[in-house]
Amino acid sequence: MVELTRKQREIERRTLEILRVARPILIAEGFQGLSMDRVASQMEYAKGTIYNHFPNKEEIVLALAVESMELRRNLFAQSASVVGPARIRMMALGAACEFFTQHCTDDFLVEQCIRNQSIWEKSSEQRQNLIRQCEGHCMGIVASIVRDAVFQNELVIPETLTAEELVFGFWAINYGSQILTYSSPSLPAIGINDPFNAIRVHCCTLLNGFAWQPIMMHSEYNEAMKQINETLQPKFWSLKEQQHTVN
Amino acid sequence: MVELTRKQREIERRTLEILRVARPILIAEGFQGLSMDRVASQMEYAKGTIYNHFPNKEEIVLALAVESMELRRNLFAQSASVVGPARIRMMALGAACEFFTQHCTDDFLVEQCIRNQSIWEKSSEQRQNLIRQCEGHCMGIVASIVRDAVFQNELVIPETLTAEELVFGFWAINYGSQILTYSSPSLPAIGINDPFNAIRVHCCTLLNGFAWQPIMMHSEYNEAMKQINETLQPKFWSLKEQQHTVN
DNA sequence: TCAATTATTGACGCCTCGTCAAAAAGTGCA
DNA sequence: TGCACTTTTTGACGAGGCGTCAATAATTGA
Numbered sequence: 001m002v003e004l005t006r007k008q009r010e011i012e013r014r015t016l017e018i019l020r021v022a023r024p025i026l027i028a029e030g031f032q033g034l035s036m037d038r039v040a041s042q043m044e045y046a047k048g049t050i051y052n053h054f055p056n057k058e059e060i061v062l063a064l065a066v067e068s069m070e071l072r073r074n075l076f077a078q079s080a081s082v083v084g085p086a087r088i089r090m091m092a093l094g095a096a097c098e099f100f101t102q103h104c105t106d107d108f109l110v111e112q113c114i115r116n117q118s119i120w121e122k123s124s125e126q127r128q129n130l131i132r133q134c135e136g137h138c139m140g141i142v143a144s145i146v147r148d149a150v151f152q153n154e155l156v157i158p159e160t161l162t163a164e165e166l167v168f169g170f171w172a173i174n175y176g177s178q179i180l181t182y183s184s185p186s187l188p189a190i191g192i193n194d195p196f197n198a199i200r201v202h203c204c205t206l207l208n209g210f211a212w213q214p215i216m217m218h219s220e221y222n223e224a225m226k227q228i229n230e231t232l233q234p235k236f237w238s239l240k241e242q243q244h245t246v247n
Numbered sequence: 248m249v250e251l252t253r254k255q256r257e258i259e260r261r262t263l264e265i266l267r268v269a270r271p272i273l274i275a276e277g278f279q280g281l282s283m284d285r286v287a288s289q290m291e292y293a294k295g296t297i298y299n300h301f302p303n304k305e306e307i308v309l310a311l312a313v314e315s316m317e318l319r320r321n322l323f324a325q326s327a328s329v330v331g332p333a334r335i336r337m338m339a340l341g342a343a344c345e346f347f348t349q350h351c352t353d354d355f356l357v358e359q360c361i362r363n364q365s366i367w368e369k370s371s372e373q374r375q376n377l378i379r380q381c382e383g384h385c386m387g388i389v390a391s392i393v394r395d396a397v398f399q400n401e402l403v404i405p406e407t408l409t410a411e412e413l414v415f416g417f418w419a420i421n422y423g424s425q426i427l428t429y430s431s432p433s434l435p436a437i438g439i440n441d442p443f444n445a446i447r448v449h450c451c452t453l454l455n456g457f458a459w460q461p462i463m464m465h466s467e468y469n470e471a472m473k474q475i476n477e478t479l480q481p482k483f484w485s486l487k488e489q490q491h492t493v494n
Numbered sequence: 495t496c497a498a499t500t501a502t503t504g505a506c507g508c509c510t511c512g513t514c515a516a517a518a519a520g521t522g523c524a
Numbered sequence: 525t526g527c528a529c530t531t532t533t534t535g536a537c538g539a540g541g542c543g544t545c546a547a548t549a550a551t552t553g554a
Binding site for chain 2: 177180
């Protein structure tokens with residue numbers, strides 16, 4: 001029994017090893033560039049062994065995405081635990097998004113991959129569920145802040161929206177800007193010099209638009225954001241470190 | 248000379264034929280599923296001939312993206328030509344985005360492909376420039392509405408933003424929501440039942456947040472949107488038809 | 495009509511994925 | 525320890541994709 005467990009741990013260890021080898025390849029050369037032969041040779045195992053751990057290339061990518069999404073979720077959870085009005089916690093989530101994009105770019109890119117239908121389709125339902133769970137968890141964290149704001153009479157949700165649909169707008173603006181920032185060949189060429197600042201301004205404006213109390217001018221918002229970052233960034237970094245140690 | 252021109256036209260015709268064959272494959276089976284052999288056999292030409300028209304698979308995808316982005320640009324131009332206050336024209340652009348996502352889903356998916364770095368890299372600078380031009384043109388259309396609003400004293404741009412950065416927020420929220428809608432496996436499962444309505448509400452809120460006159464309640468916004476759609480949708484459809492006839 | 499140019503073809507080299515029979519390693523019992 | 529049985533690893537293999545290029549076919553122009 002003990003023997004069996006040790007073997008299982010051995011297998012588990014190697015699974016993580018595979019991911020550790022695959023991740024930099026995926027990031028540097030994309031899904032195309034990631035090849036099973038290459039992973040195998042770099043691990044000094046035969047290809048068949050890799051296929052004992054993952055039934056196909058797509059599963060490896062999804063497994064990597066799970067790791068990356070867990071980091072995001074941890075950043076979110078950290079942000080939500082800040083003490084203060086709901087709006088401040090909402091801003092802390094914005095800070096987490098910004099941190100994730102700017103300092104965990106690799107993880108962001110991996111997350112991107114799984115939005116590709118052909119990759120998603122070929123992976124197991126089980127791992128798909130892990131992703132969905134993580135996504136649902138992230139949504140839950142943000143939505144509960146929204147609900148709390150309503151409860152505290154700091155926000156009224158428009159009647160045609162659910163709390164989650166209100167979150168969706170912030171999700172979309174953050175996610176969209178991240179994608180555009182990293183994939184649009186030359187934003188400065190079309191007049192966008194500081195996309196991160198732009199999104200901060202837009203989020204502040206959107207919060208104000210919903211009359212989410214306390215209303216803030218952009219300068220106040222930036223000031224508050226600075227303080228939030230001072231508090232949270234060390235914790236964000238430590239969460240990021242943790243992830244890389246675990247894997 | 249006339250003879251030469253006829254030959255060139257013949258070549259041009261076949262280039263378009265290739266795109267017409269490739270598009271449905273790309274849409275149905277993704278970049279992976281699109282194979283040069285398949286395009287060739289479906290066209291009843293040898294593979295080498297296809298390579299006379301496009302140096303690689305990626306170029307075909309970019310060419311398809313150019314077509315799709317031109318449709319988007321045409322929808323945008325149509326929207327911008329509406330008569331009325333800048334805010335109404337801005338809303339008309341939102342309507343164009345919604346139309347593009349809902350009724351030109353294929354084009355939207357093709358547009359998506361080129362955000363993939365490995366595809367982008369392998370294509371010619373020339374075609375990359377076509378894309379950039381189109382993107383720049385779209386941006387120009389929207390930014391000029393923003394500037395017009397400022398000129399008409401209907402809007403004050405926050406001092407840390409350029410007109411383009413203001414547009415960027417709307418771009419991000421629309422683009423982000425489109426991607427999430429089409430790639431997130433089950434939005435309803437996490438509480439997002441009507442993403443299109445949600446984004447309309449968010450856009451209205453954002454416009455209001457910037458104090459873009461005339462301020463509108465969500466109900467007014469929806470009413471105005473309905474009218475805009477009644478006017479524009481027939482034109483949108485005709486632009487879409489045109490595209491498919493040309494190709 | 496025929497040489498010169500241009501276009502087309504598809505077999506080829508190289509690569510990748512995922513499989514599977516055979517070989518190797520590990521296990522447990524006498 | 526020796527030996528039969530199970531599990532794991534291996535890498536050659538089939539199928540199929542990309543992009544090339546020498547050979548073939550078609551076209552042109554004199």
